[in-house]
Amino acid sequence: MPELPEVETVRRGLQPAMEGATIVRAETRRKDLRFPFQTDFVARLEGQTVTGLGRRAKYLLADLASGDVLLMHLGMSGSFRVIDAAGATAPGDCHHPRNEDRAHDHVSFTMSSGASVIFNDPRRFGYMKVIARTVLNDEPLLKGLGPEPLGNEFDAAMLARACRDKKTSLKAALLDQRVVAGLGNIYVCEALFRAHLSPRRLAATLASKTGGPADRAGRLVEAIHDVLNQAIKAGGSSLRDHRQTTGELGYFQHSFRVYDREGEKCRTPTCRGTVKRFTQNGRSTFWCPVCQK
Known part of the structure; x- marks a missing residue:
């Protein structure tokens, strides 16, 4: 989708x-x-x-x-x-x-x-x-949607508050449209890789013991911003059906660092890991078990 x-x-x-x-x-x-x-x-x-x-x-x-x-x-x-x-x-x-x-x-x-x-x-x-x-x-289709990830109100503090009491994985939390709106499987995988955070990590660990944002929350928000802005600049990702209004394919899929790269060497400099894939909540998750913690 x-x-x-x-x-x-x-x-x-x-x-x-x-x-x-x-x-x-x-x-x-x-x-x-x-x-x-x-x-x-x-x-x-x-x-x-x-x-x-x-x-x-x-x-x-x-x-x-x-x-x-x-x-x-x-x-x-x-x-x-x-x-x-x-x-x-x-x-x-x-x-x-x-x-x-x-x-x-x-x-x-x-x-x-x-x-x-x-x-x-x-x-x-x-x-x-x-x-x-x-x-x-x-409108039921829009009611309950979380903040826009590229909007001014979406920051580390907001993300930490939204995840503070969650007992789900970090990836599942990011795919929850009530937490943040518009993210899907591809860009969640890419953002987690860039932030060096495991998709299996407990979502609540984005918040500190006092409820404020942990450092990892800031890294993740920055990674989400970066990957979305780069993807928009590239016209999106065309894996199956996506076309721009002119008929052009988006080409961000050529910049994937982890998604759909199972078995390839990790693209993090100095990391000696290999990209793995596993099924998480019915979706394929791509990650590097060595540098994503």
């Missing part, structure tokens, strides 16, 4: 085509994706100007002039493509052909700029929903 860097990359790709433009025509080509479309889905979108395009965790949020918000989630295989007024996209050096089966083009938006924004989702795990901005905080 796309994680925060992939969703942020998509947001930045959609922004020039959608923000400030009006949805002239909205079309749904089936009755549902993961969930059924609302009966007034199209009516609440057509004629509305997109005043802003944001992101919350792994969700895209398009603010509309009406006061509604279009919430969008990519699911497992969802992707957007933007076709400009001349009918062309702008693939770059990392371009790979997208899924060419137009039967999976399930939603399209024709914008006043002349651009078309098309959502393709072969597995149909994605979803879209129109929500009034006034009740957005009560």
Whole structure:
């Protein structure tokens, strides 16, 4: 499933085509994706100007002039493509052909700029929903999400407080969207490796005996910031379905230091360990048992 860097990359790709433009025509080509479309889905979108395009965790949020918000989630295989007024996209050096089966083009938006924004989702795990901005905080899909890991409020003290009484592993805590929003398996593995912390470590050890942040909490927050910013700059990671809005692949997967590198020499300088893999909470965890403690 796309994680925060992939969703942020998509947001930045959609922004020039959608923000400030009006949805002239909205079309749904089936009755549902993961969930059924609302009966007034199209009516609440057509004629509305997109005043802003944001992101919350792994969700895209398009603010509309009406006061509604279009919430969008990519699911497992969802992707957007933007076709400009001349009918062309702008693939770059990392371009790979997208899924060419137009039967999976399930939603399209024709914008006043002349651009078309098309959502393709072969597995149909994605979803879209129109929500009034006034009740957005009560939306079940968003309610209870933790802080944004790249937001100003996310720091070592906050992470230590969130983990202080947890009896789960550190990796499980970081994957808990109530602790921090938007992190998934790939970037948790990478951040833990960079912070030299074991995924098996008890989450509560991020807090000191007095409840304040231990030094390792600061290292971990810094590692999370670094890996997410580098991944966003690289356009995310493309392992299976992720594409940018131009059709380009993200290329951060070439910078993985530990994820999917089972059996390789540890990339920490001076470490003589080997990357191992084990299953943790149903997910593959990659780590170096020598330098991650």
